[in-house]
Amino acid sequence: MTRLLDQPDILAPLPRVDHGLIDAIERARLVGRGGASFPVATKWRAVEHRSHGRAVVVVNGAEGEPQSKKDRLLMTTRPHLVLDGAFIAARVLRARRVILYIGERHSAARDSMLRALAQRSELERNIVTYAAAPARYVAGAEAAVIHFLNDGVATPVNIPPYPFERGVEGAPTLVQNVETLAHVAILARTGEAPNRVLITLVGGVTRPGVFEVDSRTTITQAINQSGGLTEPARAVLVGGYFGSWMDPHEAWGMRLDPSASRLGCGVIGVLPSSRCAVCEVAAIMRYLAAESSAQCGPCFFGLRALGDACTRIAGQGSNPEVLKRMQRWSAEVRARGACKHPDGAVMFLSSALQVFGDEFASHRPHAKSEQVRLSA
Amino acid sequence: MSNSILWYTTRGAGAVTLILLSSVVVLGVLSALRVQSDSWPRFLTTGLHRNLALMTLVFLALHIVTAVVDPFTNLGWAAALIPFSSGYRTLWLGLGVISFELLVAIVVTSLVRGMLGHRVWRAVHWLTYAAWPVGVVHGLGTGTDTWSAWMLAITAACVAAVGMAVALRLNAGSTDPLAPARGEFRSAVDRREAR
Numbered sequence: 255m256t257r258l259l260d261q262p263d264i265l266a267p268l269p270r271v272d273h274g275l276i277d278a279i280e281r282a283r284l285v286g287r288g289g290a291s292f293p294v295a296t297k298w299r300a301v302e303h304r305s306h307g308r309a310v311v312v313v314n315g316a317e318g319e320p321q322s323k324k325d326r327l328l329m330t331t332r333p334h335l336v337l338d339g340a341f342i343a344a345r346v347l348r349a350r351r352v353i354l355y356i357g358e359r360h361s362a363a364r365d366s367m368l369r370a371l372a373q374r375s376e377l378e379r380n381i382v383t384y385a386a387a388p389a390r391y392v393a394g395a396e397a398a399v400i401h402f403l404n405d406g407v408a409t410p411v412n413i414p415p416y417p418f419e420r421g422v423e424g425a426p427t428l429v430q431n432v433e434t435l436a437h438v439a440i441l442a443r444t445g446e447a448p449n450r451v452l453i454t455l456v457g458g459v460t461r462p463g464v465f466e467v468d469s470r471t472t473i474t475q476a477i478n479q480s481g482g483l484t485e486p487a488r489a490v491l492v493g494g495y496f497g498s499w500m501d502p503h504e505a506w507g508m509r510l511d512p513s514a515s516r517l518g519c520g521v522i523g524v525l526p527s528s529r530c531a532v533c534e535v536a537a538i539m540r541y542l543a544a545e546s547s548a549q550c551g552p553c554f555f556g557l558r559a560l561g562d563a564c565t566r567i568a569g570q571g572s573n574p575e576v577l578k579r580m581q582r583w584s585a586e587v588r589a590r591g592a593c594k595h596p597d598g599a600v601m602f603l604s605s606a607l608q609v610f611g612d613e614f615a616s617h618r619p620h621a622k623s624e625q626v627r628l629s630a
Numbered sequence: 631m632s633n634s635i636l637w638y639t640t641r642g643a644g645a646v647t648l649i650l651l652s653s654v655v656v657l658g659v660l661s662a663l664r665v666q667s668d669s670w671p672r673f674l675t676t677g678l679h680r681n682l683a684l685m686t687l688v689f690l691a692l693h694i695v696t697a698v699v700d701p702f703t704n705l706g707w708a709a710a711l712i713p714f715s716s717g718y719r720t721l722w723l724g725l726g727v728i729s730f731e732l733l734v735a736i737v738v739t740s741l742v743r744g745m746l747g748h749r750v751w752r753a754v755h756w757l758t759y760a761a762w763p764v765g766v767v768h769g770l771g772t773g774t775d776t777w778s779a780w781m782l783a784i785t786a787a788c789v790a791a792v793g794m795a796v797a798l799r800l801n802a803g804s805t806d807p808l809a810p811a812r813g814e815f816r817s818a819v820d821r822r823e824a825r
Contacts, residue, residue, distance in 0.1 A: 388819040398819075406822035409815070412748055547819070548811035 256440045258433070258450060259466045263332045265373055268341055269442050273302060275346050279438065282447035285512050288314055288394065288431030289496050289519040290594075294438070297428060300418035301347050304426040309349040312403070312422065312429040313340045315356040315363060316387035316394030319494045320541070321521045324452035324464045325432050329356065329363035332436060333370035339435025341378055342442050343428060351381050353422065355399055355429075358386040391495075391545035395593055396429045398547075409547040410593035433520075451510050451520060457491075458484045458526030467510055473522060474506040488527040489609050493518025495538055496598040498605035499525075531610040532617045535603070536564035542599040553596035556587035560603060572617045580607070636700040641774050643693035645784060648769055650686040651733070652788035654679055655762050659795040664805050680740075687737055690730055722772035725764050732761035762792065 280295035301309050313336065317325040329336055340352050354371070356364045364386070371382055385403060387393050393408040396417055402408035403422045421427020437448035449469050453476060456462050460481030467476050473490065477483060490505035492498060497518040500508070508515055525531060543557035563580045567573055584600045591597070607614060657679035666672045697703055698710050705723075709716035713731075714724035739746055739754040766789065775781040806812075 386821070388821065390815075390819050393819060402819070402821070406820060407816060408819035408821075414745065415747070546815075548808050548815045551808060554808055554811060 256444050256446055257466060258328065258335070258436055258440070258452060259331060259464075261332070263334045263370070265334050265370075268338060268345070271342050271346050271442050273346055275342070275438075275442055276302065278441060278445070278447075282441060283513040284434070284437055284441070284448055286431055287433040287437070287452070287512060287520065289319065289493070291512055291517065294430070294434060297418065297430070298343070298347060300416070301426045301428045304418065305348045307348045307350060308425045309344075309347045310351045310353065310422040310425050310427040311340055311343045311347065311349045312353045312355050312399055312427060313337075313432060313435060314394060314399060314429050315354065315360065315367070315432045316399070317357050317360065318387070318389070318391045318394040319496065319519050319521060320391075321454060321456045321494050321523060322519045323454050324520055326357070326360045326363045327464045328432055328436060328452065329360070330366045333367045334373075335436045335439050336367065336432045337370055337374065337378075338439035338443070339430075339432075339437070341374075342438055343430065343435065344381065347428060349381075349428070350425075351383070351422070353403060354382060354384045355387050355403070356384070357389060357394075359389045390547075391542070392547055392593065392595055395595070397593060399429050400427060409549060410595070412592045451512055451517070453510060453517075453520040453522055455480055455522050455524070457524040458487060458529075459524050460484055469509065469511040469513075471510050472506065473508050473510065476510060476522070477524070483524060483526075485526045485528060487524045488529065488531060489525045491521070491523035491525065492516065494521035494523070495542060495602060497521065498601060499609040500605070501609055530568075530617075530620065531606070531613045532564070533568045535606040535610065536561070536568040539564045539599065539603060542595075542602070546595060550591040550596070552587050552590035556583055556590075557596060557599050559583055560587070560599070564603075567614060567617055569619055571619050572615055574615075577607075577614060636696045637702065639696040640693055640700065643689045643696065644769060644773065645775070645781065647686060647689045647693055648765065648788055649784060650682055650689060651762060651765060652792050654683045654686055655758060655792050656795045657682065658758065659792075659799045662805065663799055663802055664807070683737060683740070687733065690733065694730065719772050722768055725771065726768035729761050729765035729768055732757045732764070736761065 276295050276298050279298065280293075284294045285291040286294060286297070315325050315329050343349065344352050354367055356367060364384075368384065371379060387399075387402070388408045390408065392398050392410055393402065395410050397410040397413055398408045400417050400421050401411045417427040417429055419426065421429070433452050440446065441448055450466055451469050452464060452466055454464050455477065459477055460483070463480070465476060465480055467479070487502045490500050490502055492500055492505060492508070493516055497516065510517060525534060539557070539561040543561035546554045546557050548554045560580060560583055563576050563583075566576055580603070584604055587596045588600050589597060657675055661672065661675045661679055664672060665675060694710050698705050698707055703718070705716060705718065709718070709723060710727065713727040714720050716723040735754055736757055739751050743751045766785065769785065770776055773781065776785070
């Protein structure tokens with residue numbers, strides 16, 4: 255079994271690849287690991303048949319999800335594996351450019367990637383440029399990446415045109431997460447279908463951090479492998495802030511298989527039962543509201559109103575009127591932004607209202623010191 | 631008799647088109663001004679704007695088709711589609727054709743706005759400010775009823791309504807409530823100078 259992490263990062267000649275690799279990717283059912291879980295083969299085909307030698311490959315290492323650390327760790331420890339994936343993509347898609355788009359605060363990851371790049375052949379180095387991704391939540395979204403690389407502004411824009419139609423400088427563009435590219439590199443080298451996945455464990459676990467697990471592993475097994483829980487869990491947040499809360503009993507048996515479940519970017523957050531769920535949800539909703547790029551009214555005003563409503567319940571206690579309003583506003587915000595930011599925030603909130611229904615219905619204000627740190 | 635029905639229809643549809651088009655322009659300006667009240671939510675402005683615009687085209691089509699098929703006028707289809715190709719009142723009819731074609735462009739780009747993107751759509755939509763006055767001048771120049779009191783009243787009301795709406799709009803400056811927040815966010819993710 256070829257591993258992503260804990261392996262020497264070796265610079266070796268790339269395997270010969272052609273568009274047969276796309277079929278292999280499809281058979282392996284590889285999906286994007288940035289959060290959207292979009293099928294990789296579909297995206298590659300769309301770019302390939304428009305490319306005519308002018309496509310652009312963007313290596314997405316923005317990692318704007320506050321709890322996720324796996325992309326940074328991968329770029330820091332296996333930069334050549336990520337670059338292998340990027341150059342393999344460039345060959346298969348007949349791309350003329352590769353752009354490394356790395357979070358501006360992920361300096362260790364950037365240094366490691368640029369150091370590895372300096373060791374590559376001149377032919378490879380010549381097609382690569384580097385861009386620092388602004389440290390905001392939406393800056394890693396595909397449309398924001400394209401907008402940034404073209405105009406220097408990392409805000410999402412209207413889609414279509416899709417990046418595979420008109421991306422960087424108008425050329426068909428593949429924007430792919432760094433972990434996804436690493437999986438592609440392993441598939442191309444070994445022929446093994448990727449069956450490992452990087453997750454970030456946070457919250458009430460003994461050893462929080464990034465772990466590499468087999469995709470047949472359940473959440474319980476993954477937590478046990480990393481030292482177990484600190485105390486009984488109240489709920490599990492699967493997929494980070496763009497994901498959903500789950501009842502522990504449902505979450506424990508869930509397999510960490512990105513092609514079968516909504517794993518998002520691989521953040522598994524455990525909320526210990528001693529923590530206040532309402533305060534936690536309120537803090538995350540305020541964060542997501544503040545990360546709205548203020549381009550679409552429903553997102554900017556809607557998320558702010560939802561965050562304020564959560565905060566009001568957290569601070570002043572439960573209120574059936576406010577709860578009812580939150581339900582109504584949630585429905586009004588969904589699908590009304592240029593990007594998926596409002597949809598993600600509303601999905602996060604509705605999962606919270608479902609899992610923490612009792613807490614939201616009977617919450618009483620309490621001292622600030624009891625609040626916690628699952629939120630950024 | 632059937633000939634005069636066509637002729638009356640042309641004139642009537644022309645007047646109705648003027649009223650509808652002016653309402654559409656006023657509603658478009660009001661939607662940019664974000665006018666609303668408890669009994670008049672904003673989607674009503676945009677919904678009316680859209681539906682009246684489609685209705686305008688229907689009456690405009692009626693206006694043009696009845697004029698062309700009327701054996702008495704003997705205009706021909708070319709005159710209705712190619713500006714200034716008509717031997718009869720070349721200038722005034724030409725202005726009408728231009729106004730009509732601009733409106734078609736504006737409506738068609740609105741129907742496929744999702745495919746075009748906001749920027750292109752908006753650029754074409756600005757042509758409204760050409761289409762409306764050109765249409766008004768066409769009516770003043772060649773309308774059979776132009777100088778009758780009722781038609782003068784209609785034209786004056788339409789011009790006054792559009793003029794007032796545009797004046798309000800010019801006076802209001804930026805009405806975008808998101809502008810400050812957007813500016814703040816943008817300054818955090820804008821790296822144009824750094825690059």
